[in-house]
Amino acid sequence: MSPQEAPSESTSEVTDRWPDPGSLLIENGCVVTVDDSHTVHDRGWVLIDQGRIVGVGPGEAPASARSAGKVVDAAGMAVMPGLVNAHTHLFQSFLRGLADDKPLLEWLEAAIWPVAKELTGPEARAASRLGLIENLRSGVTSVIDHQYVHTDTAIDDAVCESALETGLRFVLARGWADMDYHPEFMEDADRVLAEGERLRRRWQGAGEGRISVELAPLIPWGCSDEAVRRTVARTREWGVGTHIHVNETREEVQMNLDTRGNRPIEWLESIGALGPDLQLVHSVWLSDHELDLIAENGGVVVHCPVSNMYLASGVARVPEMLERGIPVALATDGPGSNNSQDMFETLKVTALLQKVHHLDAMAMLPATVLDMACRGGATAMGLPDDLGVLEPGRIADVILVGLESPFAAPVHRVESALVYNCGARDVDTVIVGGRVLMHRGEILCCDEAEAVAEAQDVCTGLFHRAGVATHLPDRMKSPRTQPPRR
Ligand SMILES: [Zn+2]
Incomplete structure (x- = not known):
């Protein structure tokens, strides 16, 4: 309805x-x-x-x-105020538990790429609907989805359809990579911009203004300087943000030093991309200079503590970000590197991780955590004055x-x-x-039982086609091996 x-x-x-x-x-x-x-x-x-x-x-x-x-x-x-999950990958709702106990780059090769190559629009719709219901159940009212599977253009539309159906506030951060990435997922800047324009025409402001579209370079090592410059220029013309995974692991920082001669935030600043409209997902391994650059130029850090622990990526310098006045939002990251979309779990882990890391029980207090989850999230959504606080005039x-x-x-x-x-x-x-x-x-907004059953059904067929072994009990296996058609 x-x-x-x-x-x-x-x-x-x-x-x-x-x-x-x-x-x-x-x-x-x-x-x-x-x-x-x-x-x-x-x-x-x-x-x-x-x-x-x-x-x-x-x-x-x-x-x-x-x-x-x-x-x-x-x-x-x-x-x-509703919680903002400022970074996820909803298509990964099918991938939770599939490649536990692996570091980032091995995890991509073992779990994410084989399934992502086979994903169809209807399958993405089922996965994203399940993921949005899980977000809703954990008190999330706004989601930023870094959607980077474009083997079929119907996938982006399918994710937005799920957002429209479930009624959450939603940013489609349309991901892309144009170099050194898996060949089947690379696209040049012309295609990214053309698709971005198409998605914007169809979805910007849909659902009575709840849905927005921005562009999202996937990772520094997969995105050329020129393509980042062009896409950031375009999102600034549109008046929306740009979303990027950055400084997630030490290895990725070293890759940028080896190939570009600078650290990732220094690189973003050098090409004019760093600014208040940039959402810097993870930002685990930041140098003092990089923290200063974000504080001076603007940028919202999106902190994903459960994912950072799950993939053994590291501990972000959140207290130092806050001391410098850098806005910090919270997020689960995709279910592939968290296994859940539970933002209440993220609230608790945000506090506990800083306490144990600093051996200081006062290192992160509950009011600060709520501030990040609500107001930091509102800033990441590009709606700092409209969301995140219960006061007259704000969106309900x-x-x-x-x-x-x-x-x-x-x-x-x-x-x-x-x-x-x-x-x-x-x-x-x-x-x-x-x-x-x-x-x-x-x-109330959709049939939850039907969504869970559909996800289970569709997922087993997808895994069969992708050649990914699972250990499902027989009673949960679907006979379906072909993608569903609507
Ligand atoms: Zn991510």
Whole structure:
């Protein structure tokens, strides 16, 4: 069902599958605003109208707010801005667990490339739908998908179709590589720009403004200077960002030193690419000079701690980034190097990794982690003034998280509970642009059971064609060996 076709709702509690963005009052919750002062209203309310937040306050909601079309009781829950998963690869939803325990370059060869070569549009749609539902269940309202499989142009469209269907806020960061990469995935700059223009015409602003398209050089060692210059110039004309994996491993930094004579951030600065619109994914192995260059020129670091641990890449210098005023967003990375899209897990790991690395229990505090997940994410989305904080005027991307489950209770400090106690299992309600996509733990925007079954079915056929061995129990094997046709 498209948003435009949805029936309007007149009852006080949310019951229909895709409610219109009328007025909605959330009351009796613990409101974690994530504002500059980290204001928390132990009991408070949030009023939404026409997709925007129009009121936030402590105590009882004012009488005028009680005439809202819908009222959601958030007693026993935190009410907070939706989390931003600022970097993933949704097509990898089929690849989790496939090549565990390998470093980055071996992992690409063993798992990612063989399956990616065979991927079709319908398969990408099934994988991305599953991945978006998983994001939604973990309290994510915005996703940046670094989509770099272009053996079939239908794949990009299929991923955007999933975003349109599920209703999340979504950036398609259209990946590319033009040198020294797997031959079947390389494209020249002319093709990247032509495809980018086509995708932009079809998808920019779709879903009532929820979907955006930007370009995304995959890695410095796979992208020529000239192609990066041209594509960054084009995204700046479009007024959107550019997304790139950078300084993920020591080996990749050394490759840039060997081939270009400088470190990756120095290279980006030297070709005019470094700027506030650049999303620097990973940024694990940064020198002091590179940190200074980002602070001076702008750029958002997208920190993926679970992936960095999973692939044994290293520990990013997050406290030093924050000290220099560099915006930092958080992300899961693709399911191939995380096995999950659980942003609550990422919140906890973000804090724990810095603590153990610095042998300092104060190295990363919960309020800072929430700041990165919400406000840093808003900056990565290119919407620093519209997302990330519960305050009047901002877009109504809001989640409710249960604080009274056996996993979370008792709660002494709510920000601490959100980072250390809570998990995706505690996410009760997800609202994007005033629309309720999940409520009381039920996905309202699509058929979740059907999406999981389709993903399982499609995935086994894809792996069979790709010649990738799995160890599925017989009852989960699909007879299908041909790609599905719609
Ligand atoms: Zn990645």
